[in-house]
Amino acid sequence: MDNPADLTASEAAKRIRAGDLTSLKLTEACLARIEQREEALQAWAYLDADLARAQAQAADDALAAGGPRSALHGVPVGIKDIIDTADMPTESGTPHFAGRRPERDAHCVALLRDAGAVILGKTVTTELASLAPSKSRNPVNPAHSPGGSSAGSGAAVGGGMVPLALGTQTGGSVIRPASFCGVHGLKPTLGFISRRGVTLQSHTLDTVGVYGRSLDDLALISDVLGAFDPDDDVAYPRGAARLGQAVAEAAPSGGYRIGFWKTPVWDRAEPRAQAAIEDFAGGLGPACREIAFGGGIERISEDHQCVMSGENAHYYGPLYDKDKSLLTEQMRGRLEAAFAVSARQYLDAVNRREVHYEEVAAALDESDAILCLSSAGPAPEGFATTGDAIFNGLWTFLGVPCVSLPLLTVDGMPMGVQLVGKRREEDKLLRVAKWVEGQVAGRA
């Protein structure tokens, strides 16, 4: 790997600290890759090369003067364009916010800056982080969708433009692009990363997540981002972040029990995706067995949709009222349906979340992680949709941590394998994921 743009964030950060690479050189390599591929991939909503260079130079200067500010020092990060940045526009993929310049950084962006990261630019989001497709293209094959809504983040990390990026997930917006773009993605527990300064569409679902090129990368950036913020109602106090340590110390010998769950929406998966994940589960041997749940959980995806719709109506209704012509037809239709969700339906569904979680948590007493599809198939060809998020919404609803590992290939396109853990147990989830990757590597 001669081009620094192709390094994992962890390796790049290590070289920067060792003096074998500068943040500026790494940033220049990323900018060069963007220059080369952006026309095809359309991953960036905003990028000011000089601003990026200035940050990188500052990171190099700070390193020379006083050492690294964190393990992430000098590493460029792409920021989904629904996350506020004080020095770049934040337009959330809608003309409603065209030219919007936030007064301050989102909490998570401020943490990255404090850690010495380079905020490379803003990555393309679908309209208001919802379903209408964006201009971004799949980095593996630009005739395919990169997924959504964190389309640009998935494309940029997968396309070698930036080693790390932030995304957000309300339905399947972190894990699905990870699956489609062949990168690692982590949607942590609801409340792990603060949403202060992020355009909200659903306060019980919206979750900030991360993209990287390895489990170490996910841990590296998550350890910076997982700082308690009392100003986010769902945030929870946590001790020192130790995901990096969890991944580093994961025992290759394992002894883990993996529960392969087809989920109640198995029929929504493409047969080739079903075959791929069944084959993968089988390949894990006796450590992996299929699990099933009782009847109540059948409606979990419907409950997720109901809660998302009810909250979408609250958060985006004012934009519809202000000027619905600025919304896509898809968003208008979505909101009109959302306005019809009743308070009773909404509260009933909210109430069932904990009932569903109890069932899943009980299964996670028997298994160390649940294995399932990251997406209903590989990235769809064409741009009519961003793909089906049905294998993600249920987990977003439960607020549990999910990781997508780029371990499958289906008809030449990447497809992720999703592992799911208990709330607030990212550390265990990443250890299990490390073991799973080791098993695959061992077989190869």
Add this chain to the structure above:
Amino acid sequence: MDNPADLTASEAAKRIRAGDLTSLKLTEACLARIEQREEALQAWAYLDADLARAQAQAADDALAAGGPRSALHGVPVGIKDIIDTADMPTESGTPHFAGRRPERDAHCVALLRDAGAVILGKTVTTELASLAPSKSRNPVNPAHSPGGSSAGSGAAVGGGMVPLALGTQTGGSVIRPASFCGVHGLKPTLGFISRRGVTLQSHTLDTVGVYGRSLDDLALISDVLGAFDPDDDVAYPRGAARLGQAVAEAAPSGGYRIGFWKTPVWDRAEPRAQAAIEDFAGGLGPACREIAFGGGIERISEDHQCVMSGENAHYYGPLYDKDKSLLTEQMRGRLEAAFAVSARQYLDAVNRREVHYEEVAAALDESDAILCLSSAGPAPEGFATTGDAIFNGLWTFLGVPCVSLPLLTVDGMPMGVQLVGKRREEDKLLRVAKWVEGQVAGRA
């Protein structure tokens, strides 16, 4: 006062501890008063005289053996019949729950038992603590309503049947009966008293409150009930309860600033009630001045109604679905309207709560308490309604502590004066209330 049934709880408790009165004698006096007045007042949903006597005897035995369990030792308390009791039915005023026998005491009932109180019996609630009038009658004039929904608790304390009672408020169900029945009532901050074991109709509004015959009485029982319960989502940790101390130490010299607020619903008050409270406010002299708010708060009562309806639909919808013929026509109509509330309307209204509270809290930086009507008038004659709760819902919505003081008389019927404080500042509210009572006593 020769009859122990007419003592304040504080005085009765003191005499019991001093050996001048036994719990059994007090309980017998209450039972005798009930025997005498129950036919007229219809305050009790369930009463087992022998069970009450056995508790009283046990309290006397415990006192003789090891001293009092709390300052409330041996004092009888009436429990609104939506609050679970393990040894008595809890029917919540609806045939849906006819004969229901809870397996365990509500958290607040368990606290009372631990404190050595006598659970005298269950007081009448309106149907599901809502608007349809109950059979209870006003203790001052049985041709009038006692209010609702804590109808029996207000009637029983006002009618000399029991010195203390528990009620609950979702709209105006604690403060309005206090106003109508001429007793002291406290609706504390949302989360001050646990709702575990209470029939819920609105998790963001339902608040357990208390009735007594003096501020000391309210403090005495609240100090027992205000114990943190991690199993109630709205409960908050608190230090040792010191309301009794706050009332005892309240400086008669005062120096308090009272903000008289007519509220946005002033036009809903009867002219005779308007005149009475204006006269009362004027009587407080320069310590009291009229205050006003900006425009946004105009919709606070509408927002309260919207949230209550949305949550009612969730909690009571299943009863409607199961057998709507068991509900009154009034409840059916109420629920049918509630089913039509949209998730957007609900969430919009929930969201405005904190906006409204910021305005009220800012006013409470300038005033030590807000003074307003406890009810739109004195108890209405006849039983077509339980009276208008419009002067209460706004405060329930904000989750702030409210106390009703029986300081007014309008056309021969009692009417309360309401004082309101900041969330979690019951202590200050009761000190101000004590001062207000002192001012009135000084004038008399």
